[in-house]
Amino acid sequence: MIKITCITNHEGAELVADALYHYSPSGVTVLDKEDVAELWDSELVFDYLDDAVLDRPSEVSVIGYYEGDYSEISDDLEKVLTRIKSEMDIPLSLCSDEVKEEDWSENWKQFYEIIEVKDFRVVPIWKKDEVKEGTVILIDPGSAFGTGEHESTRLCLSLLSELDLEGKTVIDTGAGSGILGIAAAKKGAKSVLFRDIDPSSLNNLRENLELNAVEGRVERASLLEGIDEKVDLVLANITADILSKMTNADEVVKQGGFLIMSGIIDKYAADLIRLFEKNGFALVKEERDGIWVGLLMRRL
Numbered sequence: 001m002i003k004i005t006c007i008t009n010h011e012g013a014e015l016v017a018d019a020l021y022h023y024s025p026s027g028v029t030v031l032d033k034e035d036v037a038e039l040w041d042s043e044l045v046f047d048y049l050d051d052a053v054l055d056r057p058s059e060v061s062v063i064g065y066y067e068g069d070y071s072e073i074s075d076d077l078e079k080v081l082t083r084i085k086s087e088m089d090i091p092l093s094l095c096s097d098e099v100k101e102e103d104w105s106e107n108w109k110q111f112y113e114i115i116e117v118k119d120f121r122v123v124p125i126w127k128k129d130e131v132k133e134g135t136v137i138l139i140d141p142g143s144a145f146g147t148g149e150h151e152s153t154r155l156c157l158s159l160l161s162e163l164d165l166e167g168k169t170v171i172d173t174g175a176g177s178g179i180l181g182i183a184a185a186k187k188g189a190k191s192v193l194f195r196d197i198d199p200s201s202l203n204n205l206r207e208n209l210e211l212n213a214v215e216g217r218v219e220r221a222s223l224l225e226g227i228d229e230k231v232d233l234v235l236a237n238i239t240a241d242i243l244s245k246m247t248n249a250d251e252v253v254k255q256g257g258f259l260i261m262s263g264i265i266d267k268y269a270a271d272l273i274r275l276f277e278k279n280g281f282a283l284v285k286e287e288r289d290g291i292w293v294g295l296l297m298r299r300l
Helices: 010-021 035-041 050-053 073-088 104-111 125-130 151-160 179-186 197-213 266-278
Strands: 002-008 029-031 060-066 093-098 115-117 121-123 135-139 169-172 193-196 217-220 231-237 253-265 281-288 293-297
Touching: 002 050, 002 073, 002 121, 010 060, 010 073, 029 231, 029 253, 060 169, 073 093, 093 193, 115 151, 121 125, 121 151, 125 135, 135 169, 135 179, 151 179, 151 231, 151 253, 151 281, 169 179, 179 197, 179 231, 193 197, 193 266, 197 217
Parallel strands: 121 135, 169 193, 169 231, 193 217, 231 253
Antiparallel strands: 002 060, 002 093, 029 060, 115 121, 253 293, 281 293
């Protein structure tokens, strides 16, 4: 397998990526710090983005892989890139290296382990026969929309284990792979509403619901927008800046109900707690794992 790397700038990256895609049908990777800078300046910025990311080199790397004899395409590719360089007046260089082709269809599975959080076991589907006890949450992590490995997910599962959910109603917003809502269902919740804004994430979520024989409503929606029902528990593992926009949580969570939040870096936790305390919640428990914080709050 041949790794093809084109070095250009932000202005030329898209056109170079399009050209390279013809020779790399499995996909093209673009490493461009300007894309990160645009995200940083947008309303979608995540609070855990490290400033150091913006110090990356200004050059852009466009990377693809060709399976076959590189000599068959090298002349054509160089002609296409030369034309792009000339017409757009951009810096553009090309290099190629042979890389060892591995059977990623199976080898990638070695990086996924069973995650144990109190009674919960988050289990990749191919390891299901290895688990003999606990509340098992099966996942197919091929799309990696949440595998249970992140500290924030583990914090939410730990706090979730504190609650009696038998017969309760639950919303899992920013659900990702659905681990938290599935865990709630397996703890006895009578209904779970899963919400996320990413359609690909929702597809992975539906697969995981089927793996676990769990029923639930699935919606493409943001936070608690448009919710006119009251529930016993809201689960939200996102980031502090996004969680702070969940201003109608007091209208959605029943009196005496609970809110579990994580994805919160420790330096933002105090402000977030104060915000939700002003909106009718009381802090029940705070758990930490490294720099990450999980919060269990009760609706007064």
